[in-house]
Amino acid sequence: TAPTLSLSGDLSVQALQRQSALHNSADSTVNADVEMNDGTKVALSVAAVYSQLQQQTRALIGDGANITASRIGLGAQNQQQLDLNGLDGWSSLDQVFDNLKTLTVTMPEVPGMLSTSYANSTGEADKLSMTGTISVLLNDQDATAWVGDNVTLNATSTSSEPWTRNPLASLDVLMDGAEEDEARKDLRDMAWEWDAPLSVQAANEFEQLAITGNLWWSLFNNTSDGGAVGAGVNVQITDNEAIAGIGANGSVTAKRLNVNAKQNELIVGISPSAGKGATVAASGAVVVSVVDSTVHASVHNSTAVTADQVSVTADHGIGVWTAAGALAASENAGIGASVAVNVLTTDVLALVGDNSAWRPVEQLGAGGTGLTKAQWRVDEVLVNAESTGQVGAFSVAGAVARTAEEQQKQDEANASEGGADSGSSSLAGSLGEAITQTLTNGVDLIGSGLTSVKDQAVEVKDTIVEIPDKLKGYWDKLKGMLSGGGGDDSGQQEPGSKVSLAIAGSLSLNVSGQKTRAHLGDIVLDPRDPLKVTVLSLNQTNQLSGSGSGALTLAGGKKSNFSSAIAGAIAYNHLFNVTEALLDDAKLNANDLLKVQAASGGDQIAMGLGLAVSTGGETNVGVAVSASGAVVGNTTRAA
Numbered sequence: 001t002a003p004t005l006s007l008s009g010d011l012s013v014q015a016l017q018r019q020s021a022l023h024n025s026a027d028s029t030v031n032a033d034v035e036m037n038d039g040t041k042v043a044l045s046v047a048a049v050y051s052q053l054q055q056q057t058r059a060l061i062g063d064g065a066n067i068t069a070s071r072i073g074l075g076a077q078n079q080q081q082l083d084l085n086g087l088d089g090w091s092s093l094d095q096v097f098d099n100l101k102t103l104t105v106t107m108p109e110v111p112g113m114l115s116t117s118y119a120n121s122t123g124e125a126d127k128l129s130m131t132g133t134i135s136v137l138l139n140d141q142d143a144t145a146w147v148g149d150n151v152t153l154n155a156t157s158t159s160s161e162p163w164t165r166n167p168l169a170s171l172d173v174l175m176d177g178a179e180e181d182e183a184r185k186d187l188r189d190m191a192w193e194w195d196a197p198l199s200v201q202a203a204n205e206f207e208q209l210a211i212t213g214n215l216w217w218s219l220f221n222n223t224s225d226g227g228a229v230g231a232g233v234n235v236q237i238t239d240n241e242a243i244a245g246i247g248a249n250g251s252v253t254a255k256r257l258n259v260n261a262k263q264n265e266l267i268v269g270i271s272p273s274a275g276k277g278a279t280v281a282a283s284g285a286v287v288v289s290v291v292d293s294t295v296h297a298s299v300h301n302s303t304a305v306t307a308d309q310v311s312v313t314a315d316h317g318i319g320v321w322t323a324a325g326a327l328a329a330s331e332n333a334g335i336g337a338s339v340a341v342n343v344l345t346t347d348v349l350a351l352v353g354d355n356s357a358w359r360p361v362e363q364l365g366a367g368g369t370g371l372t373k374a375q376w377r378v379d380e381v382l383v384n385a386e387s388t389g390q391v392g393a394f395s396v397a398g399a400v401a402r403t404a405e406e407q408q409k410q411d412e413a414n415a416s417e418g419g420a421d422s423g424s425s426s427l428a429g430s431l432g433e434a435i436t437q438t439l440t441n442g443v444d445l446i447g448s449g450l451t452s453v454k455d456q457a458v459e460v461k462d463t464i465v466e467i468p469d470k471l472k473g474y475w476d477k478l479k480g481m482l483s484g485g486g487g488d489d490s491g492q493q494e495p496g497s498k499v500s501l502a503i504a505g506s507l508s509l510n511v512s513g514q515k516t517r518a519h520l521g522d523i524v525l526d527p528r529d530p531l532k533v534t535v536l537s538l539n540q541t542n543q544l545s546g547s548g549s550g551a552l553t554l555a556g557g558k559k560s561n562f563s564s565a566i567a568g569a570i571a572y573n574h575l576f577n578v579t580e581a582l583l584d585d586a587k588l589n590a591n592d593l594l595k596v597q598a599a600s601g602g603d604q605i606a607m608g609l610g611l612a613v614s615t616g617g618e619t620n621v622g623v624a625v626s627a628s629g630a631v632v633g634n635t636t637r638a639a
Contacts (some may be wrong), residue, residue, distance in 0.1 A: 002064030002150075014192055015059040015145075018079040023052045025118040028133075029124075029517045041226075043125035045132070049212075052138040053080075059202075060363055063148035063247075070157045070428040072254075073165065073194040075201040076145040078240075082114060082207040117210040129277070131230035135212040145202040146360055149247040149368045155198040155254035160308065164191045183603075185613050196311070198254035202244040202297075204263040210236050213272040213285060228277030228330075231284035234322075241294035245355050248371050249275040250303040257310045261297035264317040273338075274327040281330035285338045285395075289321040293346040297356035300370040301522040301603045309380040314350040316516075318389035318541065324506075325396040333501040334399035336549075342393045344512045350522045351383040375524045378590025380532045384580075385518040392544040393510050399502040401563075401616060402554040455587050500563040500616035504549040507570045508608075512543055513579040518598075521584035530592030537581040537638075540601040545628075547571040548609045551583075553616030566624075573630040581638040598638040606630050 005011065030045040061067070117137045123129040147153065166189065172182040195201070213232035244261040246252065271285040297314040299305070322336035341636040356367045518537040525531055551565040581598040588594065610624035 002062060002621045003075075004066040005068065007069040009069065010071040010073070010163070010165065011067060011135055012073040012075070012167065012192065012194070013059050013061065014073070014166045014167050014344070015057045015076045016079070017055055017057045017077075018081075019053075020079075020081050020516040022053075022080065022116050023118070023145070024049050024116070026120075027118075028121040030123045041126035041128075042395070043123040043129045045121040045130070046125040047119040047121040049119040049135045050495070051117050051136070056142045056144070057143045057529065058142075058355045058363065059147070060144075060148045060360065061151055061363060064150045065148070066206075068154040068156065070155065071163055071191070071197045073153045073199045073201070074145050074147065075192060075199070075203075076143040077203045077205070078141045078143045079205045080139075080141070080207060081205065082116065082209055087362040111228040113478075114514045115209045117332075119212045119231075119232075121214050123214075125226070127226040129228045129230075129275075131214040131275070133214060133232045135210050135234050137208065137210050137236045139206070139208065139236075139238045139240065141204055141206065143146060143202045143204050144246045144360055145200050145241045146364070147246040147250065148364050149249050151247065153198060153250070153252045153254070154509045157197045158255060160197065160256040162193060162195050163197070164193050164488050166191055174360045179453045190452070196254070196256040196258035198252065200244045200259045202242040202248060202261045202392070204240050204242045206238070206240055206263070206265045206267075208236065208266070209268045209270075210234050211270045212287075214274065224280055225264070227280045228275035228328075229282045230273050230275045232271040232273045233285070234271040234287045236267060236269050237290045238265070238267065239292045240265065241296075243294070243296045243358055245296065245298040245358055246300060246303055247359060248302045248356065248368050250300070252303060253306045255308055256309045257305060257532045258313070259297050259299055259311070259316070259463060260313045261295045262313075262315045263293060263295045265291065265293065266319040267291060267321070269322045271323070272325045276329045278331050280333045280335075281328040282335040283328040284336075285324040285326040285337070287324045287344075288341045289320050289322050290343045291318070291320055291345070293318070293348075295346070296355075296358055298349070298351040298353070298358065300355050301353050301580040302374050302585060303514070304374045304376065306377045308378070310376070310383070311376050311382040312352060313347045313382070314385045316346060316387045316389075318344070318346070318387070318391065320344065320391045322393045324395045325397070327400075329400040329402070329481045332401060332499065334401045334503070336397040336399040336504045338395040338397040338506045339555045340393040340395040340507070342511065343392050344391055344510075344514065346387060346514045348387050348514070348516045350383045351519045352381075353522050362474075364620050368437040373522055373524060375526055376527055377528060378531075380528045381520065381525065381534070383518045383535045385516050387514050387516040387539045387541055390542040390544065391509040391510055391512060392542075392546075394544075394546045395506040395548075396507045397504040397506040397549045399500040399504040399551045399567075400554070401500040401552070401565075417468045420428070429570075434499075453543045460632075500553040502551040502553050502565045502614075504551040504566070505568045506547045506549045508545040508547040508572070510543050510545045510573045510575075511561060512541070512575045512577060514539055514541065517578070517580045517582070519582045519584065519588050520581075521582070524587045524589070525591075531588055532586060532592055532593040533591065534593075534595045535581045536595070537579050537584055537595070537598045538601075539577055539579045539599075542603045543573050543605070544603070545571040545573050545606040547607070550611040551613070551622075551624075553614045553620070560617040562619050562621075563614045564621045564623075565612040565614035566622075567610040567612040568624075569610045569626040571606040571608040571628040572603055573606045573632075574631040575604065575630070577635070579634070579636045583639070596638050598636050600634055600636045604630060604632065629635075
């Protein structure tokens with residue numbers, strides 16, 4: 001039989017799962033750069049990580065329960081947190097990288113201290129070095145707070161103010177020496193906040209960071225005196241949901257009723273890759289984030305409600321950042337490619353109506369049938385659905401083909417700056433900034449690597465017959481970076497290799513299908529005071545896509561017969577969002593104020609930039625192509 005409870009104090013039913021500092025990592029290093037006769041001049045280094053987390057957190061009141069208490073709270077919450085120094089869905093990509101750097105003393109500490117998933121592979125060989133990393137991270141988190149069918153809830157408190165409870169305050173004190181254990185104290189002090197005297201709340205707090213590649217704390221971690229090939233693949237798939245609801249044929253009485261479903265998600269994916277080989281170098285980086293989110297808050301239209309105010313709120317905050325960077329350097333041929341993809345699908349719904357499809361059937365069984373339209377004696381009704389945050393995909397790719405003489409000049413310049421590897425370390429330290437700065441200044445991708453090519457400044461300028469006005473700013477910056485001397489204009493250098501080739505390509509893609517809906521219907525509102533009704537749906541999500549690529553061929557002494565630099569960059573956004581506020585088949589008696597509003601906002605930006613400079617051959621060809629586009633098929637409706 002269903003329980004009957006009559007309490008003079010408060011009643012709270014709470015379910016909580018909390019994970020902090022989850023880490024899964026793999027690191028592979030192979031060094032075959034030694035003179036031996038056992039075939040160890042080829043290196044193959046592979047690192048792979050697979051993580052899957054599925055958890056269900058549910059707080060339920062079963063069918064037919066009859067509960068009277070001063071205040072009643074029903075709540076379910078999941079927390080997966082990282083110590084990211086205050087980052088949230090509105091943090092920029094610059095803030096993401098700045099925080100990662102400030103949180104650690106040295107860059108090698110970042111994976112172990114911060115990332116949820118980390119895979120890194122490095123290799124060094126005499127003839128051929130091959131590195132590959134892959135990270136796959138799957139997450140499915142469900143927080144459900146549900147009141148079953150035929151339930152009577154009566155909150156007798158005359159206050160409408162929020163209240164708090166410390167559900168674990170009764171835990172025994174655990175001492176650590178002379179002081180209380182810090183972790184136990186945090187549990188004992190943990191406060192659960194209730195928004196109203198009668199609250200049904202479900203929440204997910206989700207933070208995740210995945211890092212994959214063959215570069216992190218130094219620039220070229222994949223090197224060879226022959227060829228170097230490396231790639232990193234970073235995939236994150238999340239399917240999280242927060243559901244709060246009151247079922248059918250019930251009765252609810254309170255000073256104020258609040259049904260709230262809230263989900264905040266911060267998902268960051270980074271994949272840097274760099275390789276250096278004498279004859280050929282190829283680097284690739286791919287980052288894919290697939291986010292499927294459900295946030296539902298509801299009250300069944302057959303449940304009678306008596307209250308001064310009823311609030312039904314579904315709130316989704318999202319921050320998704322994917323960044324891919326690839327750099328390849330060689331004396332003959334360098335190829336770099338990067339891809340960053342975000343796919344966002346969400347369903348955010350605040351509903352007064354038929355919510356039987358969301359009932360947790362596995363725990364409560366099938367719901368009732370033959371339901372009727374209920375009468376609400378409520379003075380104010382607020383039905384609110386919101387989607388806010390930012391989604392960004394950024395990719396950069398660089399390829400450099402430079403002769404041995406040019407490499408020697410670079411090494412001498414690096415040595416004069418305090419070490420043979422100082423130039424590489426400088427560029428690695430600015431990788432985060434490069435991902436975003438490349439969108440506004442293409443030469444920044446390989447800026448520090450260009451400081452030693454001052455002898456080619458005049459020749460580069462001569463090869464450009466006409467500079468479009470919109471690219472003049474980039475040329476001025478490039479000219480400044482190359483300034484500092486003239487060069488050998490005699491053109492008498494002897495040919496070196498037959499071909500110098502640099503190819504760089506990058507792609508950034510955002511696909512977004514967000515549903516944000518607030519529905520009120522199939523009900524009779526019969527207030528005691530003049531009625532106020534607000535139905536509001538809002539989507540304010542920024543969609544950002546940026547792609548940049550740079551290709552360079554350089555010669556410090558002997559030039560090749562033919563030199564070609566090809567760079568391409570594509571940035572694209574595809575949006576098909578629905579934002580809807582709907583009042584349907586509802587009878588409003590003595591109505592004083594009615595607002596039904598739907599609004600869509602936020603920035604939609606796509607930017608592509610390609611830069612090609614070819615000076616390494618007797619015959620030079622440079623091709624740079626960039627494209628940006630968007631298809632926006634959004635629908636915003638209030639009725």
